Amino acid sequence: MVRAVKRRNIFNRTLARRLLLRISLATGALITLAACIGFYFSYQQAYQQQVSYLVHDSNQRIERESSVFKQAEATAELLGQYFIDSYQQASQSPDVIAAVFDQWFEETEPGVHRLREAFYEGFSPDPEFFSNPYSSEFKHLSVFAGQSQYALTDERKMRIVVALKVVHRLAPSWQQLYENTHISMPENVIVHYSLNHPWGRQARADLDITRYAVVRSTLQSENPERQGAWTGLYYDLSSEQWVITYQIPVDFDGRHLGTPSHDVSLEDMLNRLIDSHESAATHVVLNNQAQLIAAPTSVIAPHEHSGIVHLEHLDNPLYTSIWDRIADTDGEQIFTIDHKDMLIIAHKIPGPDWWYITAYPLWEIQKLALLSPMRFVILSGGFFILVLVILYIFMNQQISRPLRHLSRLAHEVGNKRYEAVTQIKIEAEYQRSEIGMLVRSMQEMARSILSQQQTLEAEVDKRTAELAAANQRLENMAHMDGLTGLLNRRALHRDLQYLLNDQNAKPHAFLLVDVDFFKAYNDHYGHLDGDQVLKEICALLSHHCEGHAYRYGGEEIACIVPANDLTDAIAAAESLRNEIANVKRIHAASPLKYLTISIGVTMMQRGESANDIIQRADKFLYQAKDEGRNRVCGG
Ligand SMILES: Nc1nc2c(ncn2[C@@H]2O[C@H](COP(=O)(O)OP(=O)(O)OP(=O)(O)O)[C@@H](O)[C@H]2O)c(=O)[nH]1
Structure with missing residues (x-):
């Protein structure tokens, strides 16, 4: 009996397990197929998204940083315009302004005039000579008027004072943006505003700025189109920083009055450019002559004070390969360098017209691209397991439980406890199902057997009584005398x-x-x-x-x-x-x-x-x- 019950339990368990196993295999195969297809397309999409993100990031960085250059161009132009307007106004009485020059400047060396030191430290001149509605105090200003072949006329003096006033008027509002703001003149003069050092006071007496390519390039002879231009990157010894200068020559009546300029420090900007949010990315800035403007510290450190480094001297195959691909192109370039497994995104930085290059390892993109399909697969797997658990609970409730119920019923039938079978209640949830029908059929069968049993028992009782009577009669006959009716x-x-x-x-x-x-x-x-x-x-x-x-x-x-x-x-x-x-x-x-x-x-x-x-x-x-x-x- 116990063995029979055990066998039935095993049957139930095995049935539920076999069903679960078959459903698992079928749905597992479907989900795996769907996961593979989903994985492939999801990977492709995620790969493209990752590339798009990197291009977008690169574009944003350039747009953000190039605003500094655009701003420098705009403010230099403003400074130039203001300089011309002020010069025109001052031209009404050049002798008066020239007198101011004598008050504010001193001849520090023969033929060399410099603005008095107080103008750097902080100086409020006599309002008779100067009035400024914004600030009456001169500060952070220095002027160097070096030896020149040109005489120090009233016009020159007036022009220098006008440049000083213009710089004093505008430069402080840009002090956060630029390393310095200055106006250079072709007569070896620089009017200089800087928070960091009084350049005009410290310049060597024998300095001739017109000998420097930076200033020379603004002369009418060197720059007949009179276009504003960015200088190349150079190391400014006074500020000890790598800077780039924007300068726009200003002419009046065909005469070169001066060149408003901004020195823009590239330290912060280049650091921001090469500092990647994507840790695996490498950023490089190159100019049009294949010279390295900025690169990761490990690359640039050995050449830090060597000025601008040409790629030829760098011996870096990756940078050389990149340059080979972008040298004769313009605009955005996106390509891969297969032997290095690198994705390259190259953009032009407006202003200095440099290349801003992002090199991103392909494996890193693939790794990030894998995350999305992996999530899909993990979610699918989780969902699959959840479905199996629900299915198991459902099968246990809807199949195994009713089967056990039927098993108990069959057990009662097997033990001929038909009365008990007819009294078993069918659970409400199975009333209308096949299980309910089966239970009702078994109960009907039990009732029929009971009825037949009762009829049979009555028949047996009757026959037994008849047999007993017959036996009694036989018994009597065996002990009776036939003639007399007495016992024999x-x-x-x-x-x-x-x-x-x-x-x-x-x-x-x-x-x-x-x-x-x-x-x-x-x-x-x-x-x-x-x-x-x-x-x-x-x-x-x-x-x-x-x-x-x-x-x-x-x-x-x-x-x-x-x-x-x-x-x-x-x-x-x-x-x-x-x-x-x-x-x-x-x-x-x-x-x-x-x-x-x-x-x-x-x-x-x-x-x-x-x-x-x-x-x-x-x-x-x-x-x-x-x-x-x-x-x-x-x-
Ligand atoms: N009609 C008839 N006669 C019977 C029956 N059984 C025995 N008999 C007779 O009874 C008689 C008995 O005779 P006996 O034993 O000689 O004795 P009796 O004639 O009765 O004389 P006593 O017994 O000495 O008085 C016999 O003739 C039997 O045939 C029976 O069932 N029916």
């Missing part, structure tokens, strides 16, 4: 034996009766009459006998009657003899004239055999016959 000799022996064996039996007497001269009766009246007479005698004896009467054989009848002693027994026998005698049935062939009986009587003794008793009674019967018949003898 077999019944006599059975009852004798029973009484003799019964320890608690009351005392009984045994009477052996014989019809007198019965042969003569038969002979005289015929056998049929003899039978009739015998039946009447038997009926009388049976009726009057207090015990039971038996046909012992022929015309002999035995009686077992309760009797305390022989006297009682003889009295009972006498009573029977009288009953027959009193009938006074005529027996013509008998000397006694009537039909009579003789009786031998004896008490039944416990321990003796039936034959002993019968023999003893028979002896007294003979005695009664011998003594004349129609009498009782006993002992």
